[in-house]
Amino acid sequence: MIIKAKLGNISAFEIKGRHIDWLEMEWYETRKRILHKKTRSGKSVSLKFLSESPEITQGDILYNDEFIIIAAEILTCDCIVVKPITIFETASLCYEIGNKHLPLFFEDDSLLIPYDAPLFRLLTAQGYEVLRENRKLLQPLKTTVSPHADRANSSLFSRIMQLTTDL
16 A cells, blocks of 8 residues: 555544554654555555655554544654753753754653663763653654854854843
């Protein structure tokens, strides 16, 4: 079965007695344009989103007919969880994580990062309250600014730090 588009989300879809067959996905597979997997019931599925990244989220419907709905299930994974207290901590954490080019997720006032042992040790050594948990990485933190822009010889990070210390 070839799937070329998402059809909506299960949260706003009428199930009408149809069976939901979950397509289990790892967090890093949700942006793949071409992917071959099997659903929980064993149906082969090929995702072919050729025009753009699909950004599949929890419960996205990939196929439906009168008997079945195939929906995405994002699996839990080993994560670093940090709950920053101040905006200064948030900026510092985002800078450290961004410098390592690691994906960053946000949920319930916490920053979530796929587990990385060196980062876990670094954040712990820097005094942050760091937890290791199995969580679903559902809400990627997206940036729309250039982190190394040159405005009066200062970086974005230094400007954010200046704003937080001026308060």
